[in-house]
Amino acid sequence: GAVVSQHPSRVICKSGTSVKIECRSLDFQATTMFWYRQFPKQSLMLMATSNEGSKATYEQGVEKDKFLINHASLTLSTLTVTSAHPEDSSFYICSGEGSNEKLFFGSGTQLSVL
Amino acid sequence: GENVEQHPSTLSVQEGDSAVIKCTYSDSASNYFPWYKQELGKGPQLIIDIRSNVGEKKDQRIAVTLNKTAKHFSLHITETQPEDSAVYFCAASIGAGGFKTIFGAGTRLFVKA
Numbered sequence: 001g002a003v004v005s006q007h008p009s010r011v012i013c014k015s016g017t018s019v020k021i022e023c024r025s026l027d028f029q030a031t032t033m034f035w036y037r038q039f040p041k042q043s044l045m046l047m048a049t050s051n052e053g054s055k056a057t058y059e060q061g062v063e064k065d066k067f068l069i070n071h072a073s074l075t076l077s078t079l080t081v082t083s084a085h086p087e088d089s090s091f092y093i094c095s096g097e098g099s100n101e102k103l104f105f106g107s108g109t110q111l112s113v114l
Numbered sequence: 115g116e117n118v119e120q121h122p123s124t125l126s127v128q129e130g131d132s133a134v135i136k137c138t139y140s141d142s143a144s145n146y147f148p149w150y151k152q153e154l155g156k157g158p159q160l161i162i163d164i165r166s167n168v169g170e171k172k173d174q175r176i177a178v179t180l181n182k183t184a185k186h187f188s189l190h191i192t193e194t195q196p197e198d199s200a201v202y203f204c205a206a207s208i209g210a211g212g213f214k215t216i217f218g219a220g221t222r223l224f225v226k227a
Contacts, residue, residue, distance in 0.1 A: 006157065043203060043217045044158070093157045101146055101207060103215065105157035 002028045002098045006106025013084055014114055021079045021109045023094030029074035030096030034103070035067070038091040050077045084113045116141040118206050120218030128226050133194050135221045137204035138186040144206040147180060147187045152201045152220075161202075162189070194225045 003026040013019050023033060031052050036044040048069050049057045056069035066088075068080040077096075081088055094106040117140040127133050139147075145166035150158035164171045164178045164187065171178050175194075180187040191198055204218040 004157075041220075041222075043219050046215075095157075102160060102163065103148070104160065105150075108155065108157045110155070 002026075002096070002102075002104040004030075004094065004096050004104045004106040006094055006109060008109060009107060010110045010112075012112045012114065015085050016083055019081045019084055019111060021081075021092055021094070021111075023077045023079070023096070023106050025075045025096040025098075025104070028096070028098050028104075030077075030098070031074060032097045033071060033077040034095045034097070035069060035077075035079050036093045036095070038093060038108075040091075044093065081111065084111070086113045089113045116144060116206055116208065116214070116216040118204060118216045118218045120204050120221060122221060123219065124222045124224070126224040126226065127194050129194060129196060131194055133191045133198070133223055133225075135189045135202055135204065135223075136186060137188070137206075137218050138184075139206040139216075140185065141206070141208065142182075142185065143208050146207040147178070148205050148207070148215075149176075149178060149189050150203045150205065150217075152203065154200075158203060191223075194223075196225050196227050199223055199225045 005024045007022050033050045035047045047062045050069045050071040052071045052074050058064045071077040089112050093108045095103045120137045148163035151161045152158040162176050162178050164180050175192045177190040201220045201222050203220050205215050207215040
């Protein structure tokens, strides 16, 4: 199957700092990538849809100025959590849409904000 | 909009037994039904999927069945092994992939050796 690489896998930061998470499709071109947030023992919550070369589409309730998404190429999308606070602590996951509507997920990033 | 319900939330089986996870969906327009396996601290991994023009699909020890009339689909794992222990998510999608993919709440499967 297609491979999506997500980095870093874990990050601990101080409150007020910004954190960037990278998501790369290694062996396919992902015109569309998705960013999810997952709380412990819960399902995936779609945050935003990222399309190469255009602005991301955010789900209702997700602050676009808080969660900056950039999709500058067909293989790279980044999520920047700006001015992070403890309530932003969560597991963030990206996915890329491959052929035939299949989604391939990154390995996730555990963000802990102190 | 689409709603996907998944049961059970937790499932414990003995190694070698079968495990069945069931999902129902609400939107009859959904036509793509993937299943994902998520291990602790990792992202979900696609394990099998089925489209609405097929009633059943099998891949080694894993099979998925779809009943469009009743709007439910199930994951069957036979001869379970300890490494099958994980959280499994069903999902339903209308047409184009992730944007309209709705996930179930997940089933935590424990396979006891």
